[in-house]
Amino acid sequence: MSDEPTLPSGPGFGLTFLYYFSGTALVTALLATKTLGIGLDTGLPNLYGTAFGAVGGLMGALINRSTTLELPISSRKTFRRELDAALAEMGYTEDGNAESDDILVYRRPFLRQLLSGRVYVLIGEKQAQISSRAIHMGGIRKRLEDSGIR
Secondary structure, three states: OOOOOOOOOOOOHHHHHHHHHHHHHHHHHHHHHHHHOOOHHHOHHHHHHHHHHHHHHHHHHHHHOEEEEEEEOOOHHHHHHHHHHHHHHOOOEEOOOOOOOOEEEEEOOHHHHHHHOOEEEEEOOOEEEEEEEHHHHHHHHHHHHHOOOO
């Protein structure tokens, strides 16, 4: 086994799609049954559930899947300072209670964290890896590029 730490890899596209597809399909089928008065035996609620589930699953997977960003760095100290500033703009603070010394964990206040998740950072000698939800990675990348990283 290697002693090098690795970032936690959250759910990718497939698992995230399945999660949002099944939830949306179930809710849509139940709502179609109750609001339209159509019985499940007709198959229409299932058809609506499948259609809306596919759209909901695709949107959920594109927005909330976990992705990893790898950046070349020249100085760990400079990168850390720029990263802290970029994440602070987005409302993230470093979690001092994180289990690992090698992996930095950033989170938002409790209520905002429920909808946004955490940001995991592994800073090496020449490269940094950042892992979070896809929707937040765009903001992180943009803020780091604006500060001169990359």
